[in-house]
Amino acid sequence: MANKTTDMSKIRKVLKFYSNGKSKLFISNYLSLSRNTVKKYISLFEVLGLSFEIINEKTDGELELLFSHTIEESVSPKLQTLQDYFPVMERELKKVGVTIYRTWEQYITLHPDGFQITQFRHHYKIWAKRVNPVMHMNHKAGDKMYIDYAGKTLSIIDKKSGEIKNVQFFVAILGASQYTYAEASMSQQKEDFVRSVENAMHYFQGVPAAIVSDNLKSAVIKSSRFEPTINETFAILPIIMAPPFYLPELISREINLW
The missing domain is CATH 1.10.10 (Arc Repressor Mutant, subunit A)
Structure with missing residues (x-):
């Protein structure tokens, strides 16, 4: 050197x-x-x-x-060609159903002598970290429960009628331990939403200090950067669910899950 x-x-x-x-x-x-x-x-x-x-x-x-x-x-023509492909690939990955493997298939069709899937994933991971830095967040045990619905709906089949029905996929996750609860519900309407949040807290065996939603219509009636209007039933749910021992139990549970 x-x-x-x-x-x-x-x-x-x-x-x-x-x-x-x-x-x-x-x-x-x-x-x-x-x-x-x-x-x-x-x-x-x-x-x-x-x-x-x-x-x-x-x-x-x-x-x-x-x-x-x-x-x-360090940056060979072969690697440079791959890196030039990544911005196009990243736009494709935002489409429903598109996977890294599928984008690799498109890449290898264009460049038969290119990187195989393992190296392809490896170089994409390095590139993505460089152009899309991730902010590290520290979480306290029992502090926050994050809730949202998965973007793509699932479906179930009625055993009696054979009818196919779409269902919503609710997900709740504890920030510190990443402990996750998920369930399917018939809709994102207030009643189903509140029931899902309640089920999550029963599953976690405790109530967090805060529940964080991603501006869900079921939770937020009117969005605002400073004072959003919260669904009244959702707003009082933690109070209804939380005897004095619930928060300490959840904190203890999350610490053990670490």
């Missing part, structure tokens, strides 16, 4: 920590390496698309050569 190469034993530790989910800041502080050095080798590791186990089997010389070659070839 152009500059003095970092000790390969430290690079192995960088990649091991990163593979185990440690943050770049933690790795930088723990190994006394600059954040730019940590970022550089993690980026090269992601471009290579190899597992840490494979990387760790290589000698220091092989590892140094591998990273040197990767710096020179």
Whole structure:
């Protein structure tokens, strides 16, 4: 490399920590390496698309050569073609029923010598993180329950008549533990909606400090950035459901689920 190469034993530790989910800041502080050095080798590791186990089997010389070659070839014409395809792919993924596998099939038809599905997913994940950064949110146990309906309806068949009926798919999730409750209901009308929320709290065995909906018409009569008008039945539901012991029980339950 152009500059003095970092000790390969430290690079192995960088990649091991990163593979185990440690943050770049933690790795930088723990190994006394600059954040730019940590970022550089993690980026090269992601471009290579190899597992840490494979990387760790290589000698220091092989590892140094591998990273040197990767710096020179990090954006090959083949990879650049793939990255140029991703913006089109991302628009397609917003359509109902379109999957990553389906977009890969379209890509490989256009580029028969392109990346296979595993590498395709890997490079898309890296690209998506770069262009669509995700904000990390910290949640307290028992604090919030998020509710919404899945965008695509399901269907059931009446055993007696054989009639096919569409049903709504209600989902509730606890923010801290990601513990999830889901059920099908006949509609998103107030009665069905309130019953689903009530069932979720019975399932979680507690009432959260707050219930967060995504501007559902069943919950919010009139939307507003500052003072939305909430459905009265929905607004008083946590009060009706919450004896004094319910919130502590939910907090304890979420902590155990972690």
